[in-house]
Amino acid sequence: MSDYTQMWKDLGLNLEAHDMLLNVLGNAYKDIYLSQKDRPEGMGYFDFVMSEVHGLRIKELLDEKAQGRKIIGSYCVFVPEEIALAANATLVGLCSGADFAVEEVEKYLPRNTCALIKSSFGFKLGKVCPYLESADMVVGENTCDGKKKAYESLGSLVDNLYVMDLPQMKSDGGKALLKNEYYRFKSAVEKLTGVAITAESLKNAIKTVNAKRAAIHRLSELRSAKPAPISGLDALLANQVFFYDNPARFTESVNKICDELEKRIQDKKGVMAEKTPRILLSGCPMAVPNWKLPWIIETSGAVIVGEESCVGERGTRNLVDESGDTIETMMDSIVDRYFKVDCAIFTPNQDRLNHVAQMAEKYRADGVIHYSLQFCQPYIMESIPVEKALEGKDIPTLRVETDYGMEDAGQLKTRVQAFIEQLG
Amino acid sequence: MNYAGIDIGSRTIEVVVVNSSGDIICSLQADTGFDPIAESLKLFDSIENSGIKYQRIMATGYGRTLFEVAYTNLDPHPLSAPKDLTLADKCSTVTEIKAHARGVAAYFPNAATILDIGGQDSKAIALNNNGKVKKFEMNDRCAAGTGKFLEIMARTLGFSIDDFGKEALLAQNDLTINSMCTVFAESEVTSLIAKGADRREIAKGLHISVMKRAAGMINRVRSDQSDSIVFTGGVAKNGCMVTLISEKLGCSVLVPDNPQMIGAFGAALISSEMG
Ligand code: SF4
Ligand code: SF4
Numbered sequence: 001m002s003d004y005t006q007m008w009k010d011l012g013l014n015l016e017a018h019d020m021l022l023n024v025l026g027n028a029y030k031d032i033y034l035s036q037k038d039r040p041e042g043m044g045y046f047d048f049v050m051s052e053v054h055g056l057r058i059k060e061l062l063d064e065k066a067q068g069r070k071i072i073g074s075y076c077v078f079v080p081e082e083i084a085l086a087a088n089a090t091l092v093g094l095c096s097g098a099d100f101a102v103e104e105v106e107k108y109l110p111r112n113t114c115a116l117i118k119s120s121f122g123f124k125l126g127k128v129c130p131y132l133e134s135a136d137m138v139v140g141e142n143t144c145d146g147k148k149k150a151y152e153s154l155g156s157l158v159d160n161l162y163v164m165d166l167p168q169m170k171s172d173g174g175k176a177l178l179k180n181e182y183y184r185f186k187s188a189v190e191k192l193t194g195v196a197i198t199a200e201s202l203k204n205a206i207k208t209v210n211a212k213r214a215a216i217h218r219l220s221e222l223r224s225a226k227p228a229p230i231s232g233l234d235a236l237l238a239n240q241v242f243f244y245d246n247p248a249r250f251t252e253s254v255n256k257i258c259d260e261l262e263k264r265i266q267d268k269k270g271v272m273a274e275k276t277p278r279i280l281l282s283g284c285p286m287a288v289p290n291w292k293l294p295w296i297i298e299t300s301g302a303v304i305v306g307e308e309s310c311v312g313e314r315g316t317r318n319l320v321d322e323s324g325d326t327i328e329t330m331m332d333s334i335v336d337r338y339f340k341v342d343c344a345i346f347t348p349n350q351d352r353l354n355h356v357a358q359m360a361e362k363y364r365a366d367g368v369i370h371y372s373l374q375f376c377q378p379y380i381m382e383s384i385p386v387e388k389a390l391e392g393k394d395i396p397t398l399r400v401e402t403d404y405g406m407e408d409a410g411q412l413k414t415r416v417q418a419f420i421e422q423l424g
Numbered sequence: 425m426n427y428a429g430i431d432i433g434s435r436t437i438e439v440v441v442v443n444s445s446g447d448i449i450c451s452l453q454a455d456t457g458f459d460p461i462a463e464s465l466k467l468f469d470s471i472e473n474s475g476i477k478y479q480r481i482m483a484t485g486y487g488r489t490l491f492e493v494a495y496t497n498l499d500p501h502p503l504s505a506p507k508d509l510t511l512a513d514k515c516s517t518v519t520e521i522k523a524h525a526r527g528v529a530a531y532f533p534n535a536a537t538i539l540d541i542g543g544q545d546s547k548a549i550a551l552n553n554n555g556k557v558k559k560f561e562m563n564d565r566c567a568a569g570t571g572k573f574l575e576i577m578a579r580t581l582g583f584s585i586d587d588f589g590k591e592a593l594l595a596q597n598d599l600t601i602n603s604m605c606t607v608f609a610e611s612e613v614t615s616l617i618a619k620g621a622d623r624r625e626i627a628k629g630l631h632i633s634v635m636k637r638a639a640g641m642i643n644r645v646r647s648d649q650s651d652s653i654v655f656t657g658g659v660a661k662n663g664c665m666v667t668l669i670s671e672k673l674g675c676s677v678l679v680p681d682n683p684q685m686i687g688a689f690g691a692a693l694i695s696s697e698m699g
Contacts, residue, residue, distance in 0.1 A: 396559070410486060415562055418521035422557040 004055045007062065011134060014127040021100065021128045022054060025289050032295045036231055038271050040264070042257035046237050049245060053288075057244065058130045064090060065134065070193045073135035075120060076143055077315040077341060078166055080334055083186050085205035085247075088195040092131050093243025094120065094138070097287030099404045101126035108153045114376040115403040116287065117150045124157050131244065135160065137192050139185075142166050143345045144378050162188055170339065170346060179335045186331070202330045203322070210319045212247045215254035220313060222261045223305045224363045227270025228278065229261040232304020233294050239311050240288045272303045277423040280360045282308035282386065283371035284379050285315070290404055293371055293412070300417045305363040308356050309371075314342060317355075344378035352382065353389040360395050366423040367396040369416070374403045396423060426478040428468070429691030431523065432460050432487030435543025435571065436658070438688040439467045441478050446530060446693055450476055451685050456543075460487045461494045481515040482695035484523040484687050486545075492517050518694050520687050521549055521560050527690025528654045529555035531680045536651040539638055539669070539677075540686075541659035543571045548641040561641045568604040569637035571659045576606055577630045580613050581623050588627060589664035595628035604633060628664070635668040642673065652676040656686040 008018060029050055049057070061071055070089040072079075075096065084091040099115065100122030108121055123129040132138065140151035141164045155161045165181050167174030190196055219238060222229055238254055245253075264270070279302045281294065286309060294304055308314055320337045324330040342352035360368055368390055372379040383399045390397045398419040402408055426449065431438045434456060441450040452467050464487070471478075483491045495515040520540075528535050529551070538549040544567050549560045567573050578588040599621065603609040609630070616626050642653060652675050659665055660683035670677040680686060 411562070414486065414519050414521075415560075418519040418557065418560060421519055421522045422560075 002055065004059070007059060008054070008130060011058075011130050012127060013130060013133060017101075017126050018054070018128045021098070021126075024098070025053075026051075028289050028291065032291050033233060033237070036233065036271075036298075038269075039234060040230055040257050040260045042253065042260050043234050043237075045253040045256070046234070046241055049241055050237070053244075054130050058134060060246065061090060061092070061131075061134055065136075068193075070136040070189075071131075071134050072189065072192075073132055073138045074141075075139070075147070076141045077310045078141055078143070078338055078343075079139045079164065080182060080185070080338060081209050081247075082202065082205040082320065082334055083182065083197070084189055085208060086197040086202040087186070087189040088193045088201075089136075089189055092135070093287075094123070094129065094132055094135075095240070095243070095287040095289075096120040096123065097290035097404070098122075100128060109150060112375045113150070114146055114284075114373045115290075116284070116373055116376075117146050119287075119404065121150070121154065121157075124154070132158075137162055137188070139164055143343060144376070146376070166345070168346060170351075175335065175339050178339055179331070182331060182335055182338075197327060199325060199327050199330070202327055203324075206320045206322055206330060206334070208247050210322060211251045212242065212254075213316045213319055215251045215258070216242060216316045218258045219254055219261070220306065220363075222258060222265065225261075225265045225270075226278075226364060227268070227272060227274040227276065228303045228305055229264040229270055230257070231271045231298055232279070232281065232307070233291060233298055236286060236291070236294055236304070236307060236311070239307060239316070240286070242316070243311070277302040277366045277420050278305045278364055279303065279420075280306045280308060280356070280363060280365035280368045281312075281371060282356050282359075282368055283383070284373045284376055285310040285312075286371075287311060292404070292406070292409070293369070293400065293402065293416075296409065296413050296416050297369065297420075300413060300420055302416075302420045302423075305365055306359050308352075308359050310341075310343070313359060314352075314355070317341075344382040349382065353386060356386055357389060357393055357395065360390065360393075365395070367398065367419060369419065370397060370399045372399070372401045374401050425696075426476065427692050427696040428471070428478040428481045429523070429688040429693070429695060430464055430467070430481060430483050430485075430491065431520065431685075431687035431691060432456065432464055432483065432485040432491055433520075433542050433687075434486060434545070436684065437463055437467065437485075437487075438685050439464075439471065440685055440688040440692045441471060441476055442689070442692040442696055444696060446696060448689065448692075450474070451682070451688070453684065456487075461491055464491055465494075465498075480695045480698070482523075482691040483515060483517045484520045484691040486520075488517040488519075491515070516695075516698075518691055521547065521557055521562075523687045523690035523694065524656060525549055525551055525555065525557045525690065526693050527686035527688075528656065528680070530689065530693060531686075532654050532678055535654045535678075536648060537642060537646040537653045539642055539653055539655050539660075540657040541569075541571060541634075541638060541655075541665075542657040542684075546570050546638060546641065546657075546659075548638070548645045550645040550647065559645045561644050563637075563641070567606050569634050571657065573606050573609070574630065574634060574659065574662070576610065577613060577627075580610055581617070581627055583623075583627065589631070589662035591624050592627035592631045592664040593667065595622065595624040597622075597625055598632065599625040599629035601626070601629040601633045604637065609633075631662075631664045631668055634659075635665060635672055638665075638669060639672045642669075649673075650675060652678055654678045654680070656680060656683045658684050660684075 081091040096119040104125040321333040
């Protein structure tokens with residue numbers, strides 16, 4: 001590994017705190033990921049990406065910047081990557097999957113704020129996220145009330161914060177709002193980069209992001225095989241890396257894993273025995289390095305076969321129609337695709353209930369674990385209708401509410417194990 | 425052939441040994457103390473000293489995994505089991521949910537709903553017709569609504585834990601306690617005492633608040649409201665709690681002979697059925 005100290009210093013990171021974070025991340029990765037058995041060889045790429053997550057990838061982004069590209073950070077899958085790419089910008093997800101600088105955070109946010117929002121502040125206040133610090137624009141979005149209000153405070157910490165409004169209903173009015181906001185975003189990005197989006201650049205961007213999603217779709221499909229060819233932890237990692245890797249290289253790497261998995265499936269080889277209970281995970285997004293619950297599940301004798309989450313199928317479902325030829329038709333197609341994302345901030349949100357049940361069936365899950373971050377009102381609220389809908393179809397469901405801390409790991413493990421016993 | 429089950433809870437440890445027909449041939453209990461593994465091994469020592477042999481151990485309760493690891497690594501290993509058993513086969517684990525379901529099914533084959541309130545946790549379990557777990561709920565991180573809560577409150581009111589339920593049943597009026605949190609409830613109780621409220625009425629109010637929590641959990645899991653409920657765990661020995669739950673839910677509440685042993689008994693039965 002090269003020495004990136006100077007680069008981190010130049011970005012204004014707090015080196016001591018940053019070392020601590022990398023240490024925790026490295027150890028967690030070793031304990032949770034590298035201890036798994038029978039991983040696909042192709043995961044080696046992701047191991048490399050993770051080991052260089054604050055190193056080589058940041059260097060690449062900084063090199064891109066030196067050549068005039070801009071970096072845009074985002075906290076939500078509603079921020080359209082296509083528009084960023086088409087205007088010569090790179091979009092990266094800002095992960096927010098670990099507690100950091102908790103005491104500092106509580107000067108800005110009430111204690112009963114979800115861990116994800118707290119974490120996004122912690123990374124800023126602790127000066128430990130090189131993605132955030134290299135971003136030329138950070139996009140917040142009006143989704144849940146927690147985020148909406150938090151961005152008001154984040155604005156005082158991040159001078160290049162751009163807030164995107166989002167609809168709450170899947171109505172014509174809602175769609176018009178989204179379209180309007182995507183045009184406003186388009187102008188803002190064009191202004192940032194000084195590059196006007198053309199029909200050609202937009203078409204290419206759509207193709208690039210579609211290819212990335214299609215690769216993930218292919219990976220997801222393969223997980224319906226029995227025995228499951230890849231662990232849920234590894235598949236989750238691919239879904240997490242989706243947010244910050246170079247799109248073309250990511251697509252290629254995922255497809256390579258898929259080739260390998262196809263061979264495994266042919267040979268009837270799995271990561272765990274055929275009779276291993278299969279779990280569909282549904283709920284809040286799991287940002288790096290929030291691997292706690294999947295790790296508990298997969299060390300309790302079950303395998304995760306799908307993620308109904310924004311770091312997962314809710315985020316990657318549906319491609320943008322590629323047939324448009326003008327900026328207007330392509331922008332419409334982009335709006336169409338994103339408008340289908342069934343985040344719990346929408347009301348009513350029957351689509352999500354249908355999708356959870358469909359996914360349980362498609363991936364041959366024996367049960368569904370619904371995961372909500374503590375204090376996440378939209379997903380906690382929706383967990384009850386989700387449970388009812390699934391139980392109506394005789395699909396056993398366990399609802400868990402947790403955060404990034406490890407204090408409840410023992411209790412959580414008991415509940416997860418009891419649920420797995422119930423399925424067995 | 426005999427099989428042992430051990431339930432390592434936060435307050436007490438129980439060991440039950442059953443024979444191959446599932447009859448209990450020995451059962452023991454000890455306080456968890458600060459070294460649950462040492463206490464557990466002591467219990468097994470005393471069983472072995474009395475000449476009772478067992479083939480396998482099934483551990484349950486929050487200390488199950490710690491015990492499994494400690495037991496498997498014991499040197500010399502106490503079990504002189506047949507050679508074809510690997511060490512891992514000799515001590516395995518099961519969650520307290522499944523253990524309770526199995527133990528209760530042995531006492532009450534038609535049971536559909538179980539309420540278990542132990543030292544520091546409480547759970548409600550719904551069973552299928554075949555006695556398998558259908559759905560369960562557990563209390564979250566704190567001690568609210570558990571045996572520990574009642575124990576602390578009994579002490580605050582100057583009752584022994586054995587008399588706490590009996591005294592509460594003698595209350596003339598109901599009184600409402602608002603706090604479920606042990607710390608806040610304790611100060612609420614202290615201020616009620618200072619105001620001269622009747623100790624028995626306060627005791628009943630505390631029982632009612634625990635009962636409401638338990639009833640809520642039961643209602644979330646059970647589908648048939650008329651079914652009777654099997655009540656296990658240390659708190660099932662509290663007559664006031666049994667009466668209140670039965671009144672609130674409008675159904676009978678059945679308590680097995682030794683409600684604290686159900687987890688260990690169920691674990692022993694599961695071990696005997698592993699084949
Ligand atoms: S869950 Fe909702 S708010 Fe969160 S990333 Fe997904 S769409 Fe955005
Ligand atoms: S997890 Fe829930 S509360 Fe937190 S940001 Fe997402 S939607 Fe909002």
